[in-house]
Amino acid sequence: MDKDKVQIFDTTLRDGEQVPGCKLDTKQKLIIAERLDELGVDVIEAGFPISSPGDFKSVQEIAKLVKNATVCGLTRAVKKDIEVAAEAIKFAKIPRIHTGIGTSDSHIKHKFNTTREKIIERAVDAVSYAKSFVEDVEFYAEDAGRTDNEFLAQICEAVIKAGATVLNIPDTTGYCLPEEYGAKMKYLKENVKGINKAILSCHCHNDLGLATANSIAGVVHGARQIECTINGIGERAGNTSLEEVVMILKQHPYLNLDTNINSTLLFDTSRMVSQKMGMPVQPNKAIVGSNAFAHSSGIHQDGVIKQRETYEIIDPADVGVTESSIVLTARSGRAALAYRAKRIGYELTKLQLDAVYENFLEFADRKKEILDDDIHQIMETSDVSIKS
Ligand code: KIV
Numbered sequence: 092m093d094k095d096k097v098q099i100f101d102t103t104l105r106d107g108e109q110v111p112g113c114k115l116d117t118k119q120k121l122i123i124a125e126r127l128d129e130l131g132v133d134v135i136e137a138g139f140p141i142s143s144p145g146d147f148k149s150v151q152e153i154a155k156l157v158k159n160a161t162v163c164g165l166t167r168a169v170k171k172d173i174e175v176a177a178e179a180i181k182f183a184k185i186p187r188i189h190t191g192i193g194t195s196d197s198h199i200k201h202k203f204n205t206t207r208e209k210i211i212e213r214a215v216d217a218v219s220y221a222k223s224f225v226e227d228v229e230f231y232a233e234d235a236g237r238t239d240n241e242f243l244a245q246i247c248e249a250v251i252k253a254g255a256t257v258l259n260i261p262d263t264t265g266y267c268l269p270e271e272y273g274a275k276m277k278y279l280k281e282n283v284k285g286i287n288k289a290i291l292s293c294h295c296h297n298d299l300g301l302a303t304a305n306s307i308a309g310v311v312h313g314a315r316q317i318e319c320t321i322n323g324i325g326e327r328a329g330n331t332s333l334e335e336v337v338m339i340l341k342q343h344p345y346l347n348l349d350t351n352i353n354s355t356l357l358f359d360t361s362r363m364v365s366q367k368m369g370m371p372v373q374p375n376k377a378i379v380g381s382n383a384f385a386h387s388s389g390i391h392q393d394g395v396i397k398q399r400e401t402y403e404i405i406d407p408a409d410v411g412v413t414e415s416s417i418v419l420t421a422r423s424g425r426a427a428l429a430y431r432a433k434r435i436g437y438e439l440t441k442l443q444l445d446a447v448y449e450n451f452l453e454f455a456d457r458k459k460e461i462l463d464d465d466i467h468q469i470m471e472t473s474d475v476s477i478k479s
């Protein structure tokens with residue numbers, strides 16, 4: 092059976108770039124946009140054109156450059172925002188306007204000091220106006236995570252009638268639990284008239300570390316677009332991490348969901364974005380962290396050396412990592428030492444290994460990690476005759 096496609100909407104250059112200190116110039120954004128297109132993302136959210144002349148220019152240049160992906164510009168539900176976004180994306184092969192408004196009671200009361208009825212009116216007006224510029228209009232219900240489902244369904248129905256092609260259901264504050272977010276999508280699928288005319292989209296923030304889990308719950312319950320960023324960067328604790336959702340769908344074929352991403356470019360893209368934004372990737376980050384395929388305890392190392400799958404659920408080559416690494420520390424066993432020594436030319440007999448291992452442990456207790464140069468030194472100072 093053919094798998095259902097989940098569209099990957101990358102917002103590294105918009106929500107991702109909102110991280111303090113991660114500002115990019117147009118040239119850097121163009122390099123990243125070109126790579127995202129190559130990676131196979133379906134939509135690139137290039138920026139928020141009304142926010143500054145620099146952002147407008149970046150969105151415009153990205154729109155001209157991108158060959159395959161839809162190029163999208165963000166707006167508030169404000170006429171001027173929509174006009175400026177339409178101008179910025181007009182050269183895109185496939186342009187999209189992403190407009191919306193806060194829908195939770197907290198946003199309606201404190202941000203807009205208005206009523207639910209007026210919010211629906213503004214949402215419909217914004218979508219209709221955006222629709223006069225482009226065919227593809229995505230509507231976001233900001234803080235949908237804390238919006239009551241009945242009202243959310245009402246506003247979704249109204250904007251679909253006005254022509255929205257995508258309905259973004261953001262968990263703006265990263266509040267929802269996966270079950271709750273999944274149930275929200277299910278509720279909308281079952282209660283919004285005309286829902287089949289639009290795609291439901293997950294946009295999750297990571298305040299409770301649940302952005303990836305919530306996005307997966309969303310697609311399991313009927314959403315077909317995930318909004319995410321490279322390395323999960325974004326406001327506060329960040330957004331859903333692109334590499335995580337892509338690999339989850341790939342590693343769980345029974346979900347019958349697939350993306351267009353060329354996963355072998357994930358590691359390289361992660362490093363490119365990290366370097367351009369000056370934002371290091373935490374070593375234990377899933378999929379792209381430097382320790383994601385590193386094994387350091389003796390039991391795990393022995394298993395991986397015998398058969399990679401004993402402790403690895405992903406083939407590192409699938410995400411563009413050349414090979415798993417066997418890190419030598421005082422927790423490593425003989426198998427790991429023999430493996431690493433062999434790679435630099437030492438073929439040890441069992442007796443030799445026993446002798447060298449004692450020496451190795453003494454070294455390793457003094458050093459955090461034993462590198463190849465240390466192995467040479469250990470061999471030289473061991474009481475056995477070994478030639479490399
Ligand atoms: O988190 C959010 O609600 C957003 C919207 C502007 C789409 O980023």
Ligand code: ZN
Pocket residue numbers: 106261263294296
């Ligand atoms: Zn967001």
